[in-house]
Amino acid sequence: MRRTYRGDAIEVSFDLDLCTHIGECLRRQPEVFELRRRPWIVPDAASADEIAAVVERCPSGALQYRRLDGGAEELGPEPAVVTPMRNGPLLVRGRVEVRREDGTLEVLGFRAPGDVFHIELSPVRLQRAFPMSKADDPRE
Numbered sequence: 001m002r003r004t005y006r007g008d009a010i011e012v013s014f015d016l017d018l019c020t021h022i023g024e025c026l027r028r029q030p031e032v033f034e035l036r037r038r039p040w041i042v043p044d045a046a047s048a049d050e051i052a053a054v055v056e057r058c059p060s061g062a063l064q065y066r067r068l069d070g071g072a073e074e075l076g077p078e079p080a081v082v083t084p085m086r087n088g089p090l091l092v093r094g095r096v097e098v099r100r101e102d103g104t105l106e107v108l109g110f111r112a113p114g115d116v117f118h119i120e121l122s123p124v125r126l127q128r129a130f131p132m133s134k135a136d137d138p139r140e
């Protein structure tokens with residue numbers, strides 16, 4: 001379920017079901033994103049531009065933002081970019097359309113960092129190969 005955290009200049013939302021526990025948010029902006037604090041996201045703890053830049057690095061789309069100050073809204077790159085990682089998954093950035101067998105169309109909104117992606121240790125990934133499970137994640 002997606003929850004919304006509203007600040008004066010920017011609103012950030014989070015869906016734990018989508019989070020892949022990469023930890024970009026927690027490592028890059030600990031004053032805004034703090035795993036065990038409630039609320040765990042404080043959108044007034046940094047500028048809207050700084051928060052938007054971090055949210056855009058969230059590779060899963062678990063984090064999204066909406067500007068309340070008239071700033072540029074979040075957009076995925078067009079066309080979509082798919083980057084194979086060595087021994088790893090595909091990183092998909094941008095809007096992807098999937099056509100089902102019955103002809104219906106599903107639109108996916110994956111986002112991922114555009115530069116070389118390294119998995120770093122973070123509060124949600126204390127060992128590189130073992131992210132925190134969703135069951136253990138204290139965020140809601």
Ligand code: SF4
Binds near residue numbers: 020023025057060061
């Ligand atoms: S996928 Fe990574 S950056 Fe996005 S919310 Fe989860 S831990 Fe934060």
